[in-house]
Amino acid sequence: MKYKLEWSYKIKGKEPLLFTSDWIEGERALETAEELEKTGKAAGISFEDEAGTTWTIKEMKKLLAEIEEEPHDLTVYFDGGFDKNTNKAGLGAIIYYNQGKKKYRLRANQHIGELETNNEAEYAAFYFGLTLLEELGVHHLSCEFRGDSQVVLKQLEGEWPCYEETLNRWLDRIEAKMADLGLHPKYIAIDRKNNKEADKLASQALEGKTIHSKMQIL
Structure with a gap:
């Protein structure tokens, strides 16, 4: 999640000037706040997250320490494959995330039946990604969702109607699952060539190959 830093700058004999930063990562926001505090001229330093919650420096330190030990900096890739002859689908999802000082990748797929269209398979794949986040214990964080289905992403954003x-x-x-997890989603449409890993997982699911693996990548 990103944060906006706010503070006032003391000027002798004049009204203080109010400043607001761009949206920046939590660690950088905290480091900047601590540097401002050392000058002795910054007052009322606070942080606002993307959900509109405000934090003091002390609260921010505690928050970031807690987040560091949990999955964060989340990116989810998803894709659904559909076999119209059997009405079955393969779902693929990859989650990249940080935990502690390490970066991980979770890859998983699932085979399901009784679907009607490829678009429904894409929706099912998105939902499958949410269940993986839930298994990781993710809650009240920002998360990027990347896929090559314009229909799913635009309808979730509310830009396209769904009839x-x-x-x-x-x-x-x-929407109910995201509310339960307290997620703040960002939807990013990508080309199919940039979604090959999720597509491969979906295809493998249709072939009956089940995958669920996690590995450290950094």
Whole structure:
């Protein structure tokens, strides 16, 4: 999650000037606040997160220490493959995240049936990604969701209307799950060539190959 740093600058004999930073990562925001505090001229230093919650320097230190030990800096790639002859789908999802001082990658897929369209398979893949976040214990964090389905991403953003009852049910399930997890999503559409890993997982699921693996990458 990113934070906005706010403070006032003391000027002798004049009204203090109010400053607000751009949205920046938590560690950098805290380091900047501590440097400002050392000058003795900055007052009322506070942080605001993307959910609108405000924090003092002391609260921010505690928050970042807690976050460091939990999965954070989350990026989810998803893709759904659909076999119209069997109405079955393969779901693929990859989650990149940091925990402690290390970076991890979680890869997983799932095979499900009784779907109607490829778009529904894409929605199911997105929801599958959410269940993986839940398994990791993710909550009340920002998360990027990347996929090559414009339909899913634009409808989740609310930019495109959804008229299909089946897809609306998936929308409701996804929004309820994100509310339960307290996620602050960012949706990013990518080309299929940049989503090959999730696509491969979805294809392997359709072939009956189940994958669920986690590895440290840095």
